[in-house]
Each structure stands twice: as C-alpha cells, then as structure tokens.
Amino acid sequence: MSSQEVKGTCCQDHPDNTVERFCTTCTKSVCKKCVMSCYKDHHDMIGMSDAIEAFNKQVTEVIRSAEDVKQELENTFHSIMDDKADFESHVKMIRDVINMHKETIVSKVEEETKKLLLDLEDVCKQRNDAIEGQVKELESHQMEVQSLKRSSLETMNKPEKTKTLDDINTNIHAVNQNIKEMNSRYSSCGNNLKPNFTFNIELDDALTKGLGEIASVDNRFILDKDDRSITVSKEQTFVVKAECLDKNDTCKVAATLITPSGEKTATEVEDMGNGEYRIKGRCDKVGDWKMEVTAGVAHFKGTPVKIKVEPIGLVQTIAAHKHIEYKISDGVLDSDGCLLVSSDCNELLKFTKSGEFVANIKLAQNAMISRMHNMGNGHIVYSDIQRKMVVMLNNKFEEHTQFGKGILEWPMGLKVKNEVLYVADIHLHCVCKFNVEDGSMLGKIGFQGAGKFHPYDITLTRGGHLMVTDRSHHRIQVFDANGTLVKILVNKGKEDGNVLYPCAIVTDMNENIIISSMNKLQLFDRNGIFLKRINDFNDALKNPAGITVISNRPQMIAVADKDNSVKIFNY
Structure with missing residues (x-):
C-alpha cells in the first residue's frame, strides 16, 4: 500500500478524518486531531512514508524467514524421503540377497538329494537283482524236487526199482546241497545288503545355526577400521576402539564375546567421553571368535569383530x-x-x-x-x-x-x-x-x-x-x-x-x-x-x-x- 493510499485512509478514532502521521508510541496511524493529542503527551511520531517503509521491511524479513523455514521443511522432508528410499532400497537388496542365498542352498540341496536318491536306487537294484536271481534258482530246484517226488511215487510196491530209488535219493540230496550252497552264496553277497545314510555334519551344523543373521546397524556407531578383524594370542588382553559420531548420544554401549562353539559372554566397555569407547577382551581358547558391539538395539558398523586366536x-x-x-x-x-x-x-x-x-x-x-x-x-x-x-x-x-x-x-x-x-x-x-x-x-x-x-x-x-x-x-x-x-x-x-x-x-x-x-x-x-x-x-x-x-x-x-x-x- 502506497503513502497516498494510507493518507486517504480514515482514522480509527476519528472516522471523518484521514490519517496524517504514524505514532510509534501508540503504534498506530493518526489524523490531525490524534496528532495534537499525541503531541501533548510527548509521543514519538514519524511520517507515514517512513513508517510504511520501515514496516514493509519488517514484513519482507518475516516473509523471508517464512520462506527459509518453508525451505528447511522441504529439505527435511526430502531428506526423510531420500532416507526412506535408501532404506527401502537397502532392504530390497538384502531381501534379494537372502532369496538368492536361499535359492543357492535349495538348488544345492535338491542336487544333493537327487544324487542321494540315485545312489539309493542303485543299492535297491543290487538287492532286487540278488533276490530275483535267488527266486529263479529256487523255482528251478522246486521243479526238480517235484519231479523226483513223482518218480519216487512210481517205485511204490516195486522192490525191483531199488537202484532207481537210490538214484532218486542221491538226486534229492544233491538238490538239498545246492540249496544250502545257494543260501550261503546269497547270504555273503546279496541278502545282507542294506542301504545306509550318513549325515553330512557340516551341512547339518550350517542348517542348525541358520542361513545367516539380520542385525540393525546404526551408521553413527562405528568400529575402528583396524579393529574389525584382528589376530591375538590366547589369553592376550586386547582393546577395540569404537566411536559414536553423535557426541550427544546417550545410548548404553555393550559388547559380547562369542566363542568358536557359540557361547556368549559380556565384556568390559569403557566410556572415554566425547563419543569414544574402549572395549577390552580376552580369549582363553584357540580358534575363531567374534565380538558383537551394540548401542541399545543397534549394532556398530563393522561388527561383529572377527577375532583369530592363535596358540601361545x-x-x-x-x-x-x-x-x-x-x-x-x-x-x-x-x-x-x-x-x-x-x-x-x-x-x-x-x-x-x-x-x-x-x-x-x-x-x-x-x-x-x-x-x-x-x-x-x-x-x-x-x-x-x-x-x-x-x-x-x-x-x-x-x-x-x-x-x-x-x-x-x-x-x-x-x-x-x-x-x-x-x-x-x-x-x-x-x-x-x-x-x-x-x-x-x-x-x-x-x-x-x-x-x-x-x-x-x-x-x-x-x-x-x-x-x-x-x-x-x-x-x-x-x-x-x-x-x-x-x-x-x-x-x-x-x-x-x-x-x-x-x-x-x-x-x-x-x-x-x-x-x-x-x-x-x-x-x-x-x-x-x-x-x-x-x-x-x-x-x-x-x-x-x-x-x-x-x-x-x-x-x-x-x-x-x-x-x-x-x-x-x-x-
């Protein structure tokens, strides 16, 4: 609004008069009557154009501040959206890796299963072939015994057939001997054949421990790069350095040593101040250990620490x-x-x-x-x-x-x-x-x-x-x-x-x-x-x-x- 427009504006206290000046003491525009009253009370007054210019500067500053806040809000919003998108992308990547890992294991398991079943079929075939051969041989001997039995019946009441009966008896004993030899032969090479399945302990161990582990990682919490994989002597006391980039964070830091067999033990964490921590550890067994470092529910970036423990x-x-x-x-x-x-x-x-x-x-x-x-x-x-x-x-x-x-x-x-x-x-x-x-x-x-x-x-x-x-x-x-x-x-x-x-x-x-x-x-x-x-x-x-x-x-x-x-x- 220009000074001309303001001067044509009616006074709030005297509607018949237009405003002439601005009283900074009363903080309002005043007409001629108001001016006299303010003058008597020794109020400070300035021209309307100066008042308008000063006020418009304040308005401009307020608008600029509002724009800055608006921009900050927009930046924060975009940052949140970017973080959300990055998080979702990271989750998708991990989900894809898990599925790929699963498919790889499933494919390997299916392949191994197929091989094992084929091996089992080979054992079954060997046993079935042995049984089939034994049955055929038994059927042949059975037919021969039936024939000898009929021949024996034909000699009934005929003493003159003594020699024939002796031959029949000899043949029966021969068949019996053949049966014994057959039983012995199949017992040693076929009848005792049974499939046996031996578990792969390493695979069983892997499946028992699971395919992997999901842990929440807060990128504000980091382990020193030189401390993420270390080699120490058995019973050597070592120190791992950790840091929180947010110096004002108040999360409680904890550390856990994990033995080669999976047993867990809490270990000492020393707060050095200013977001720095010193974590002491000592391993009493030779082998591959780990150490998890957490702040609340979040894991430190670089955890778990891989610890190779050598003999002394x-x-x-x-x-x-x-x-x-x-x-x-x-x-x-x-x-x-x-x-x-x-x-x-x-x-x-x-x-x-x-x-x-x-x-x-x-x-x-x-x-x-x-x-x-x-x-x-x-x-x-x-x-x-x-x-x-x-x-x-x-x-x-x-x-x-x-x-x-x-x-x-x-x-x-x-x-x-x-x-x-x-x-x-x-x-x-x-x-x-x-x-x-x-x-x-x-x-x-x-x-x-x-x-x-x-x-x-x-x-x-x-x-x-x-x-x-x-x-x-x-x-x-x-x-x-x-x-x-x-x-x-x-x-x-x-x-x-x-x-x-x-x-x-x-x-x-x-x-x-x-x-x-x-x-x-x-x-x-x-x-x-x-x-x-x-x-x-x-x-x-x-x-x-x-x-x-x-x-x-x-x-x-x-x-x-x-x-x-x-x-x-x-x-």
Missing part, C-alpha cells in the same frame, strides 16, 4: 644356519616389515616374518655386529665390537655415521631416544650417551671401575628410565634420566621370576618387559612383577641372545638363539 609359545623356527656360518646375535624389524638378523661378522640376513629367506646384506669388511636398533626413520644403528664403535646405516644399508670411536671398548646393547644414543659397554662398566646429531659424548651412566657393573643390554621406558641387564651380577637395574640408580628391578636366581646371566631386554607396546637369560624367556610387568615364562622346556631354546618385538596383535617376539636359529614366540 613357540610358533616358528627360522634356520639361519642354512645361510650363514657365524653365530647370530640379534634381530630387528626393517622398514618393510621383514626381519633383519645380525651375526658375529659383516653380514645381515633378511627374512620375511613367515621365515622365507630374502637377502644376504654385506656391510663393512671388518664389522662384527653385536646388537642392533631400528631408529624408525629408515636408519639402523648397530654396535660393532670388532671396530669398537657404533655405526648408523641409511635405508640402503650404507654407513652414514660413526659414534664412540676411540671411546668405546666393547659396545653391546644400544637404543636411541630423543636424539640421544645410549650404548652399554661391558669393558667400560657403564652406559655411554652420545648426541645423535653431532656424535659428541654427553656422559655416562652406571658405576665406574672393574668388577662394578657389566651392562650387556638396555632398553628405555616411556617415562625415560633406563633398564640395564647387569650380566655378571645377574640382575636388572633401573636408572632415572639423570643416571641415578632407582632400584633393582629383577634379582639373581634360577627359579622363574629371577635371572641368571641376563642377556637381552625389551619392552612391548603394553610396557611389559621381556628378558632373555640362560635358556629362559620371561615376561614381567613394568614394575618388575613376574607374569609368566614365555618358552617351554620342550622349545629347545639353547642360549637366547637378542630379542625384538615383531607384533602387538598377536603379541609376538623373535629371539636370536645361539644354535643359529631365530625362534618366534606368541606370548
């Missing part, structure tokens, strides 16, 4: 002696996932985890490798007891840097952390520290002086503590970042839980500690509490040297044994 103990032996004459000393994983095995010479052997030989790698002519460490950046460092130093190799196994030349005397175990190289030296009776960048020596850890301390191997905790195998004193010592002795972690002893001549020490992903000593491999927690012995007396572990962790799921280590083999254990 020695699972493989790699015969390194077939490829090298020298004693092997250590092993590490290369960047390509293969296992590098060192020896008391200038050669590295390379194997796949399955034990297949890959390559023989030559190093410096006079090198003699004791221990190795993969730095994780494509470089490997090794202690060289022949040249009395530590060498860093690049990703082409070429010498890149040398450490401790002129300082080290008998370098053994070594590790790198935070750009610091730690080297255990038996003859120096300490652990030496070097700067990885420039090779400079940073200091020493341990007691000085002969007979005080014989560090053989080392490892570092996540907290920065240094654990050292003191070989001659049969113990494991722990030092803090400043080199101060914190405690004796493991003491001397023949029994499990103690060590004699500890050789190698490593930590796994769970901060558990693995120690080789004499002919034993032992597992401790991070506080030095004995958990179990990894090897068995029948594993033929002669004198284990270097250890490397090659897998977390399943928990697996490779041990360089002095019988020139690499033994791989699940633990």
Whole structure:
C-alpha cells in the first residue's frame, strides 16, 4: 500500500478524518486531531512514508524467514524421503540377497538329494537283482524236487526199482546241497545288503545355526577400521576402539564375546567421553571368535569383530644356519616389515616374518655386529665390537655415521631416544650417551671401575628410565634420566621370576618387559612383577641372545638363539 493510499485512509478514532502521521508510541496511524493529542503527551511520531517503509521491511524479513523455514521443511522432508528410499532400497537388496542365498542352498540341496536318491536306487537294484536271481534258482530246484517226488511215487510196491530209488535219493540230496550252497552264496553277497545314510555334519551344523543373521546397524556407531578383524594370542588382553559420531548420544554401549562353539559372554566397555569407547577382551581358547558391539538395539558398523586366536609359545623356527656360518646375535624389524638378523661378522640376513629367506646384506669388511636398533626413520644403528664403535646405516644399508670411536671398548646393547644414543659397554662398566646429531659424548651412566657393573643390554621406558641387564651380577637395574640408580628391578636366581646371566631386554607396546637369560624367556610387568615364562622346556631354546618385538596383535617376539636359529614366540 502506497503513502497516498494510507493518507486517504480514515482514522480509527476519528472516522471523518484521514490519517496524517504514524505514532510509534501508540503504534498506530493518526489524523490531525490524534496528532495534537499525541503531541501533548510527548509521543514519538514519524511520517507515514517512513513508517510504511520501515514496516514493509519488517514484513519482507518475516516473509523471508517464512520462506527459509518453508525451505528447511522441504529439505527435511526430502531428506526423510531420500532416507526412506535408501532404506527401502537397502532392504530390497538384502531381501534379494537372502532369496538368492536361499535359492543357492535349495538348488544345492535338491542336487544333493537327487544324487542321494540315485545312489539309493542303485543299492535297491543290487538287492532286487540278488533276490530275483535267488527266486529263479529256487523255482528251478522246486521243479526238480517235484519231479523226483513223482518218480519216487512210481517205485511204490516195486522192490525191483531199488537202484532207481537210490538214484532218486542221491538226486534229492544233491538238490538239498545246492540249496544250502545257494543260501550261503546269497547270504555273503546279496541278502545282507542294506542301504545306509550318513549325515553330512557340516551341512547339518550350517542348517542348525541358520542361513545367516539380520542385525540393525546404526551408521553413527562405528568400529575402528583396524579393529574389525584382528589376530591375538590366547589369553592376550586386547582393546577395540569404537566411536559414536553423535557426541550427544546417550545410548548404553555393550559388547559380547562369542566363542568358536557359540557361547556368549559380556565384556568390559569403557566410556572415554566425547563419543569414544574402549572395549577390552580376552580369549582363553584357540580358534575363531567374534565380538558383537551394540548401542541399545543397534549394532556398530563393522561388527561383529572377527577375532583369530592363535596358540601361545613357540610358533616358528627360522634356520639361519642354512645361510650363514657365524653365530647370530640379534634381530630387528626393517622398514618393510621383514626381519633383519645380525651375526658375529659383516653380514645381515633378511627374512620375511613367515621365515622365507630374502637377502644376504654385506656391510663393512671388518664389522662384527653385536646388537642392533631400528631408529624408525629408515636408519639402523648397530654396535660393532670388532671396530669398537657404533655405526648408523641409511635405508640402503650404507654407513652414514660413526659414534664412540676411540671411546668405546666393547659396545653391546644400544637404543636411541630423543636424539640421544645410549650404548652399554661391558669393558667400560657403564652406559655411554652420545648426541645423535653431532656424535659428541654427553656422559655416562652406571658405576665406574672393574668388577662394578657389566651392562650387556638396555632398553628405555616411556617415562625415560633406563633398564640395564647387569650380566655378571645377574640382575636388572633401573636408572632415572639423570643416571641415578632407582632400584633393582629383577634379582639373581634360577627359579622363574629371577635371572641368571641376563642377556637381552625389551619392552612391548603394553610396557611389559621381556628378558632373555640362560635358556629362559620371561615376561614381567613394568614394575618388575613376574607374569609368566614365555618358552617351554620342550622349545629347545639353547642360549637366547637378542630379542625384538615383531607384533602387538598377536603379541609376538623373535629371539636370536645361539644354535643359529631365530625362534618366534606368541606370548
């Protein structure tokens, strides 16, 4: 409506007058009389054109808001319809798959049924043929006996027919013998023939468990891709990560372990907050397990988790002696996932985890490798007891840097952390520290002086503590970042839980500690509490040297044994 049209409009309070202005205090159009009244009361008034323009802007905004809401409603409607169509399409697809699966099974069952019935008919034919032959033979003998009987009657009252009667009697006995032979013959090859049906247990098992399973899956709930199919050791505690994309969802998450035989047991679910969950599990039997993860009635995307449970103990032996004459000393994983095995010479052997030989790698002519460490950046460092130093190799196994030349005397175990190289030296009776960048020596850890301390191997905790195998004193010592002795972690002893001549020490992903000593491999927690012995007396572990962790799921280590083999254990 234009300002001209409004001015021609009658005032609500004075119908004889037309409106002149707009009173924002009264929020109405007013005539000349109203203006005077509003003016006396100090009301705010504006021109009609300004009032109309301002009001129309508000109307336009309201209309625009209404259009936005309308569009949002339409979008929501279309989204619902699209979801409905997608759901129906998905249901149709599953229905088609179920029917196809049914048809496949029915077709297979019909085919197998036809074959079985044909086999049954063959057995019936064999039996019927045997019976028919027996009946024909009996009928022939029956006719012969009837004939002999008539002949016997004809000799009645005729003593002169004695010889004839004797012949008849002989023939009767012959027929009787034939009947006995026939019964014996058919008894052994025909009369005892009966069909037998053996059930296919696998098919019966499949039909008992059903053709499959329908489960509701909510795509907001997902399992980590790496956790949807896992391999673990028997009795290994593992963690599966799950997430709810709707951080505000309050559904209760539950998890159930299913044994190979189908038994179900609830397992622990930890709510980490912000829609994240950690599900702990432990399988006490070897075989194929599953784990269902649900939120209310809905299954997580990626469930059920397929869990392959492997036996613990020695699972493989790699015969390194077939490829090298020298004693092997250590092993590490290369960047390509293969296992590098060192020896008391200038050669590295390379194997796949399955034990297949890959390559023989030559190093410096006079090198003699004791221990190795993969730095994780494509470089490997090794202690060289022949040249009395530590060498860093690049990703082409070429010498890149040398450490401790002129300082080290008998370098053994070594590790790198935070750009610091730690080297255990038996003859120096300490652990030496070097700067990885420039090779400079940073200091020493341990007691000085002969007979005080014989560090053989080392490892570092996540907290920065240094654990050292003191070989001659049969113990494991722990030092803090400043080199101060914190405690004796493991003491001397023949029994499990103690060590004699500890050789190698490593930590796994769970901060558990693995120690080789004499002919034993032992597992401790991070506080030095004995958990179990990894090897068995029948594993033929002669004198284990270097250890490397090659897998977390399943928990697996490779041990360089002095019988020139690499033994791989699940633990």
